[in-house]
Amino acid sequence: MAGKSSKGARRLLDLRGQTWWFRLAIPEACRDYFSKKTMYLESLQTGDIKIAMAKRDVLETEVRKLFARVKAGEVISSAEERAELRGALTRAAIQEAQQERDYDALHDIVNAAEVEADRLREKARERFERAIAGDHPVDHFLEAYLTAIKLAPKTTNERRGLINKFTRWCTVEKLRLPDITRKAAGRYVTEIIEPMDRSTAKKHMTALRGYWEYLIKRGHVTGKVEDNPWLGQEVSNNRRRVERGDGETERPFTEKELKTLLYSDYPEGMDVDHQQQIVDALRISALSGMRMAEVLTLWVEEVHDDVFDIQQGKTRSAARKVPIHPDLKEIVARRTEGKGPKSWLFHELAEERDPGDTFGKRFNRYRKHLEVDDVRPGKRRSLVNFHSARRWFITQARHAEQPRETIKDVVGHVADKKKDITFGVYTQGASREQMRGCVEAVNLPTAVEAQSRR
Incomplete structure (x- = not known):
């Protein structure tokens, strides 16, 4: 349909006659506030697609933020809120006219803004003028x-x-x-x-x-x-004075600490429903070098062909295929059995608002109960945490004389292309066989020396 498109330059824009309009569906939870309307409509007062796009980008941000505030139950004055939205639109139009050096249009926009300000009531006028000036609280956007x-x-x-x-x-x-x-x-x-x-x-x-x-x-x-x-x-x-302890950084687990975490009796006073997820996640990270978030948010369909197929992550290099260590096959089989493709491997965390934060707190309580902790004077955080399992994997792979570049590919570290032209630019990374060799070169310590704790 002419003038409409859900994608590209004309996204959320609707051409009516010679004027572009902004058009955005109102969430069901917000419709009472908008008098049961299902669509938010606002004339952009221009027939120029470039100006309309600039206004659209500003208005979309502001309207979506308004939706979020309405959903949260915040009491909002519709007249004042709409005045601020129109002020933001006017600011965008002024900036566009200035960039295009269209002084006739600039004159018309400023005159229209002055007329609008004169007809607004005190609070609405204040918000309208502040929006035009970009005078918002620091966290407004x-x-x-x-x-x-x-x-x-x-x-x-x-x-x-x-x-x-x-x-x-x-x-x-x-x-x-x-x-x-x-x-x-x-x-x-x-x-x-x-x-x-x-x-x-x-x-x-x-x-x-x-x-x-x-x-x-x-x-x-x-x-x-x-x-x-x-x-x-x-x-x-x-330019900073060096103090005692400045060189102390977060570190890998020692062999003794990892044995304690893997093989000790589960601490009394902790929820036993969390035991399996803690030990499983720790084993996967220690035998793959995967980050906590990568382990916890894997879908079943991303575990296939003897690899963890990581599709997203902290950096571009995070997307990779990590071979599954033979010692993890029992965990993988148990956690994938009977689940659909989009089910989480760690299904018990799927409904948590912030799975990483929730699990991180559980793991920290677990290691502290087992006295695996390393807090130094002047340091807020312990030098050991869940990430220490990833550090342990990297250390063990290096001790097993695995190539540095292969280790980076396995754990998803970014190659510095400026410093390493050969490996950063002209190669496609380690082969699947090289990555599997790197993973299988690392083995967990045995439980022989682990002491039970109660």
Whole structure:
């Protein structure tokens, strides 16, 4: 049908006469708020497809956020919310006209905005004018950003927490989006980020840089990508005093620790329903090098032809086929029996809101009950955790004299193409036989020396 398409440039756009309209289905849970309507419609007041697309992108973000707030039961003034939406649309139209240097259109848009502001009531007018100015709270576009970047749930929650920490600081300092200049960013780095542990500080800077890059690209803040106020704000390690314990990093399990975790009696006071999933997941990670999220979210159809066929993950290199170690075949057979293709291998976690977080907490309680812990002064986290099983696999593969490049392919580590042209650019990675040889070179310690604990 002319003027409509669910894909491509005209997505969510509907041409009516000479004017483009925004058209988005209203979720059933939100229809009472929209007077039982099933479709959200808004005139974009333009016949130019490019301007319509720019307005569409802004409006889609805002309307989806409105849907989420309605679903959450938040009480929202429809008049004020729609005023803010129209303000965001006007801002997009102004930016588009400025980029096209269409000063006649710019004059018309500004005049129309002034007329609209005059007819709005106090609160609605304030929100309309703030939207035009891009004057929002710092976290106003946070959920849209997190949806756009499509990170793993654990990393998404981590980014949300870091940016919310900055938002709380901005609230105390009475700063909003337009106020975040390089100077304001520098103050935050000096007061909050510099005293942090280096690894935490790096994650904080990555989150803020990424969020601001998104804001700039989407036109929510003015400037070019190189104007990002967080660029160049890091404090290099060589400007920081070295303290005792700075070299202590998270590590693999020792052989004794792994034996304790694998072969000890299940701790009293813990839910026995969790025992099998903990031991199974630990064995799979220790004999494959797979990350926790990769182990826990496997579908049955992704376990075939003697491989774990990982389709998604932390990086592009995460998608790979990991040979199934012979010692894992009993676990695989037990966990796939009688299940459909889309069933989870760890079905007991499928209904959890955040499977990784839930399982991680269970595993940490388990290892602490068994006194497998390594907390050092000045360190917030234990130096051993579930990821130590992945580190143990990598260490054992290296001790078995497996090629470094093959180990990287098995565990899904990114090859540095700039540093290694030969293996990073001109090869297709390890063969299936090489990867199987690497996996089978690693074996779990036997239970002979493990002590029972109660």
